[in-house]
Structure formats: structure tokens, C-alpha cells
Amino acid sequence: MDYFNGHKIIKVEGEYTVVLYLDQELNEFAEDFEDITSQEKKSLENRIKEYIHTKLPDLKVKTVNIMLGSLLVASLPFANINLANAVENNQVEMKSLFNTYTVKPGDTLYNIAKKFETTVVKLKSLNNLNKDIIYVGQNLVVPQKRASSYIVQAGDTLYNIAIEHNLTVEQLKLLNNLEDDLIYIGQELYIPDKAKTEIMNALPDETFSFGEQGEGILKIQQGLNSLGYSIIEDGIYGATTKKVILDFQSQYEELIEDGVYGSKTRYYLQQAILTDHIIVSDPSDLLVVVNKNNSLPSDYIPKNLVVPDVPFPFKEFHQKKLMREDAAKALETLFRQAKKDGIELYATSGYRSYNRQKAIFTSKAMSQGLENANKFSAKPGESEHQTGLAMDVTSSKVNFSLTQYFGDTKEGKWLKGNAHKFGFIIRYPQGKEGVTGYEYEPWHLRYVGGGLSEEIAYNNSTLEEYLGMA
Numbered sequence: 368m369d370y371f372n373g374h375k376i377i378k379v380e381g382e383y384t385v386v387l388y389l390d391q392e393l394n395e396f397a398e399d400f401e402d403i404t405s406q407e408k409k410s411l412e413n414r415i416k417e418y419i420h421t422k423l424p425d426l427k428v429k430t431v432n433i434m435l436g437s438l439l440v441a442s443l444p445f446a447n448i449n450l451a452n453a454v455e456n457n458q459v460e461m462k463s464l465f466n467t468y469t470v471k472p473g474d475t476l477y478n479i480a481k482k483f484e485t486t487v488v489k490l491k492s493l494n495n496l497n498k499d500i501i502y503v504g505q506n507l508v509v510p511q512k513r514a515s516s517y518i519v520q521a522g523d524t525l526y527n528i529a530i531e532h533n534l535t536v537e538q539l540k541l542l543n544n545l546e547d548d549l550i551y552i553g554q555e556l557y558i559p560d561k562a563k564t565e566i567m568n569a570l571p572d573e574t575f576s577f578g579e580q581g582e583g584i585l586k587i588q589q590g591l592n593s594l595g596y597s598i599i600e601d602g603i604y605g606a607t608t609k610k611v612i613l614d615f616q617s618q619y620e621e622l623i624e625d626g627v628y629g630s631k632t633r634y635y636l637q638q639a640i641l642t643d644h645i646i647v648s649d650p651s652d653l654l655v656v657v658n659k660n661n662s663l664p665s666d667y668i669p670k671n672l673v674v675p676d677v678p679f680p681f682k683e684f685h686q687k688k689l690m691r692e693d694a695a696k697a698l699e700t701l702f703r704q705a706k707k708d709g710i711e712l713y714a715t716s717g718y719r720s721y722n723r724q725k726a727i728f729t730s731k732a733m734s735q736g737l738e739n740a741n742k743f744s745a746k747p748g749e750s751e752h753q754t755g756l757a758m759d760v761t762s763s764k765v766n767f768s769l770t771q772y773f774g775d776t777k778e779g780k781w782l783k784g785n786a787h788k789f790g791f792i793i794r795y796p797q798g799k800e801g802v803t804g805y806e807y808e809p810w811h812l813r814y815v816g817g818g819l820s821e822e823i824a825y826n827n828s829t830l831e832e833y834l835g836m837a
Contacts, residue, residue, distance in 0.1 A: 597729030774809030
């Protein structure tokens with residue numbers, strides 16, 4: 368029989384733990400785990416090696432966590448080892464993992480989900496729970512935490528933490544989904560970066576309208592530009608600044624669309640800047656999630672960018688031909704198989720720098736409005752193309768364009784049915800717009816590595832759903 372009937376991947380502080388779920392028929396084995404023979408331990412290690420080598424060949428794993436339902440049975444430390452190449456025989460040991468949450472008196476799945484900014488449904492799925500019942504002392508696997516944080520110390524209050532980081536208590540509660548002012552020692556609170564806080568706090572309290580000018584208007588322009596607009600920062604409340612204020616106001620039912628900057632517009636502009644996105648801690652991670660909530664650093668450039676040996680609809684060199692070397696090699700294999708199957712594909716857009724994405728997005732935001740532009744275009748830092756792991760693919764059937772019709776062509780159907788065999792996923796699938804935040808893009812490939820791509824395709828899920836972030 369198979370030892371394991373499924374797995375989950377947990378990322379904490381830039382490292383991965385693979386949670387393997389034991390088959391329920393192994394209940395007796397789990398209860399007597401500490402007393403099993405060395406031969407049985409060796410057999411278990413080999414089963415783990417075989418499972419991870421088959422299912423997750425490209426993932427660098429620190430720890431393998433063995434679970435039976437919600438019970439933590441044991442863990443195998445595999446620090447800094449790429450299990451696609453080698454698996455060492457580690458001694459099995461029982462230990463409390465730093466990436467788990469221990470249930471305390473009074474806890475419910477609901478309030479734990481709130482603490483870690485997830486939902487009860489996702490928490491149950493992550494821990495293979497069938498019911499809402501939990502018990503004191505139980506270890507629960509929780510979603511990855513955000514990079515910029517503060518750990519609550521003895522004597523801390525929300526007020527003094529907020530003051531220390533130039534925030535209000537209301538803003539700190541908004542950022543951390545807190546319903547009241549209660550905090551506890553050891554709790555992790557997300558803190559925005561200093562640059563974002565400075566832009567937000569510099570917004571003026573006064574009212575400004577068309578025709579005025581001054582330092583306050585300059586600060587307003589800088590705040591709007593931080594969201595993705597492109598206004599000349601000249602301190603003049605001209606036609607363009609009014610147009611952008613109107614567009615911003617149109618996104619909130621509570622705001623009157625009058626093109627006038629006042630206290631209420633300031634309030635919502637502060638909230639928008641504060642909650643715009645989180646900078647990821649490890650942008651080079653193969654499974655880095657880049658979306659409207661998670662952004663790459665503005666200065667991030669992937670290492671080992673190369674031009675894959677595949678057809679492009681243009682001959683000259685261009686930055687967008689580049690991909691990370693690991694993704695490029697996988698793309699070459701995919702294209703070779705497509706050619707054998709009589710499918711003619713063309714790569715058209717891979718790596719895109721932060722500054723290039725900024726130019727593309729701000730142009731669209733200024734012409735179509737921020738909200739509309741963000742439905743089909745990413746803000747700078749929020750584009751997967753900056754990772755070097757993405758490539759847009761097209762064909763002559765659609766005149767080498769990027770259109771949803773590509774998904775209905777022979778080439779688009781082949782790509783959807785075969786991409787996962789080569790370590791790629793269709794990153795923005797049809798029907799998942801509410802999860803990914805973007806319209807259906809049948810042309811957009813994202814490299815996640817073999818095994819993972821097959822799991823995601825088999826479950827008809829997205830990267831966010833697979834990692835428990837949706």
C-alpha cells in the first residue's frame with residue numbers, strides 16, 4: 368500500500384517544509400512510531416525519498432513533516448538539500464516545528480484564521496481537518512507570514528508599537544486584521560516599509576482643487592504615483608492631477624467624484640498606499656508568489672538570465688527574450704515536444720524589468736484608469752515577468768498576438784494540456800480571476816518545476832490555492 372495519500376508545502380522564512388499525510392490505515396504505525404526498528408525507519412525514509420523525488424523534484428526542502436490527520440507524528444530534517452539530486456539518511460526525531468501554531472485555551476479555528484490572515488476553510492484544508500474541533504496543545508500548520516514584521520514583547524501595546532513605526536492604532540489594526548486592541552507576547556505584526564509610511568504620512572490635511580499649487584500638491588502627486596499613476600510631480604493642481612483624483616475617487620462609493628482633494632480623499636488615499644502590497648522576502652524563490660498583494664523589490668534582477676533556444680516572432684535581441692536558465696531549459700524541452708506533436712509555438716515575452724513594467728502600467732493607468740488597467744496589467748513589482756520565470760507564448764493562428772482566443776486554437780489547447788508535463792502552469796486560468804486577480808491569460812506560462820506543476824494542473828488550482836494563500 369502507499370504510505371502517503373497527499374502533501375502540502377509550507378514556506379516559512381524563505382525555507383520549505385513538506386507536510387506528508389500518512390494513510391489512515393497506518394494509525395497503529397503512527398502510535399508506535401518511537402518504538403519502530405531502525406529497518407522500519409530506513410524503509411520510511413526511502414518512501415519519503417521516493418515520494419518527494421517523484422512529486423517535488425525541484426523543491427529545496429528543509430523539513431519533512433509526517434502527519435496522521437491533524438496529529439504531528441514526526442519530522443525529518445533535510446536542511447538545504449535539493450531532493451531532486453540527493454536525499455541524505457537523516458535520523459528521525461520528534462520536535463516542535465517553528466512553522467506551526469500551538470492551540471491555546473480559548474482558541475477557535477476562526478480566531479486562529481484571523482490571526483494568520485486566512486480563512487477557516489483554508490486552515491482546515493492545510494491541516495487535513497474534517498471538522499472545526501481543535502484541542503489545546505494541538506499543532507496547526509499556518510500560512511507563510513509576511514517579511515516585514517514586529518514581534519510583540521512584554522509591556523507592548525498597540526499604541527506604543529504604532530507610535531514607534533509612525534502609524535496610528537487604526538492603521539496597525541487594518542494591516543493586521545485586528546478587531547480589537549488586544550495583543551499577546553510573541554504575536555507577529557506586519558509593519559510597512561519606511562518609504563511607504565513616509566509617503567502616506569506626508570499627505571496634506573488641507574483641501575486642494577484645480578488651479579492651486581504648492582508643496583502640499585506635490586505630496587499628493589507623489590502619493591498617487593506610488594499607486595501606479597504617472598503624474599509630473601510639479602506641485603501644480605492641473606488637468607492631469609484632477610483627472611487622476613477623479614479616477615481614484617471613482618473606486619470608492621464613499622467618495623464624491625468632484626476632483627477635489629479633501630480630508631476624506633486623503634483618508635482613502637492613505638489606506639490605499641498602506642495596503643497596496645507586501646514586498647516578498649525571497650524574490651529568487653522558485654515558488655515566489657507575485658500578485659496584487661505580493662511585490663518584488665524594485666531593484667530585483669534575476670541571476671542567470673539567458674535566451675532560450677526557441678522560436679520568437681522577431682529576430683533582433685530584446686530583453687523580453689530572456690528567462691532564468693532553469694526555466695529556459697524547461698521551455699526548450701516543451702517546445703521540442705510541441706514540434707514533434709505538430710504544434711508550432713512562439714515565445715514572445717519573458718523577462719521584464721521593474722522600470723519597463725512601470726512604463727507599461729502607468730501608461731495604461733493614465734489612459735484607462737487605475738482600476739481598469741490593473742485588471743489585465745500588473746503594477747511595477749507585481750509582474751511575474753520580473754521573476755524571469757514567466758514566458759508569454761503565442762502562434763501564427765492569432766497573428767502572434769496575446770489574446771484569449773489563443774486558448775481556443777489547436778496550439779492553445781495543446782499548451783493547456785501539456786505545459787504541466789514540463790514544469791509550467793497556465794498562471795491565470797479561466798474561472799480563477801477572483802483568486803489570481805487577473806483576467807484569463809491562456810498564453811502566460813509560469814515555471815514552478817516538475818511535480819508541482821502536475822499537482823496544480825491535476826487539482827485545477829492556482830499557485831495561490833496550492834500554497835494556501837488564496
